[in-house]
Amino acid sequence: MSDEKGQPGPAPWDVLTAEFLAAAADPCSLPAPAMAEIAFAGRSNVGKSSMLNAMMQRRGLVRTSSTPGQTRSVNLFRAVTRNGLDLHLVDLPGYGFAKRSKAEKRQWGPLIEAYIVGRPTLRAVVVLVDARRGVEEDDLQLLEFCAAPRKGNAPLTTIVVATKLDLLPKAKRKPTLATIARAAGTRVVGFSAETSEGRAEVWTAIDRLVRGPG
Numbered sequence: 001m002s003d004e005k006g007q008p009g010p011a012p013w014d015v016l017t018a019e020f021l022a023a024a025a026d027p028c029s030l031p032a033p034a035m036a037e038i039a040f041a042g043r044s045n046v047g048k049s050s051m052l053n054a055m056m057q058r059r060g061l062v063r064t065s066s067t068p069g070q071t072r073s074v075n076l077f078r079a080v081t082r083n084g085l086d087l088h089l090v091d092l093p094g095y096g097f098a099k100r101s102k103a104e105k106r107q108w109g110p111l112i113e114a115y116i117v118g119r120p121t122l123r124a125v126v127v128l129v130d131a132r133r134g135v136e137e138d139d140l141q142l143l144e145f146c147a148a149p150r151k152g153n154a155p156l157t158t159i160v161v162a163t164k165l166d167l168l169p170k171a172k173r174k175p176t177l178a179t180i181a182r183a184a185g186t187r188v189v190g191f192s193a194e195t196s197e198g199r200a201e202v203w204t205a206i207d208r209l210v211r212g213p214g
């Protein structure tokens with residue numbers, strides 16, 4: 001396995017085991033909480049499922065599509081890294097689907113909200129923002145929602161990621177990330193599912209969160 005810089009040989013963030021565990025179309029059908037979970041949320045088509053494949057180094061494990069609204073349930077995966085993290089990574093349906101019916105739009109909001117508020121094992125939400133679109137109103141709402149206290153559950157950390165960085169000209173990347181960080185009010189990691197840029201940085205952030213800074 002090689003890391004995102006193309007260096008050969010074992011890397012700490014190689015994913016040794018990646019498997020699909022469950023899909024839940026409503027909060028009641030989620031599997032019982034077991035290990036620490038990191039969820040991936042963001043607008044439809046922003047690249048959540050692609051990012052999960054890149055994080056897990058598996059091409060087709062998570063279904064992706066150029067048609068917005070591909071992921072319609074809460075999908076749980078288990079990933080074990082070479083350096084010993086053993087986690088659930090969770091693919092959430094996207095929000096802000098321009099092309100879906102109102103009924104369908106309504107259907108997913110409560111599912112995402114119930115999962116984020118009520119999942120005791122959820123530790124962090126990776127909030128994905130399209131690098132070309134920047135931070136939009138519903139992204140800010142999600143960030144605010146994740147920051148709100150959860151009934152009886154520990155507070156959540158959010159990790160803001162700007163996706164599809166490969167689609168921006170190189171000279172525009174740094175200033176775009178700075179603009180996104182300012183709008184989100186937090187640091188932002190640039191990411192590309194095409195090149196895996198940003199992958200080690202996101203794994204490092206997850207590791208720190210799950211194992212603590214020491």
Ligand SMILES: Nc1nc2c(ncn2[C@@H]2O[C@H](COP(=O)(O)OP(=O)(O)OP(=O)(O)O)[C@@H](O)[C@H]2O)c(=O)[nH]1
Pocket residue numbers: 042043044045046047048049050051063064065066067068069070071072092093094095163164165166167191192193194195
């Ligand atoms: N160039 C480029 N394309 C990407 C990247 N990430 C995702 N895409 C493309 O963007 C489209 C949407 O990707 P998905 O991963 O399915 O997006 P999603 O956020 O899971 O979408 P929903 O499940 O509909 O909410 C697909 O055509 C992907 O190939 C990236 O980093 N670079």
Ligand SMILES: [Mg+2]
Pocket residue numbers: 048049050063064070071091
């Ligand atoms: Mg998806």
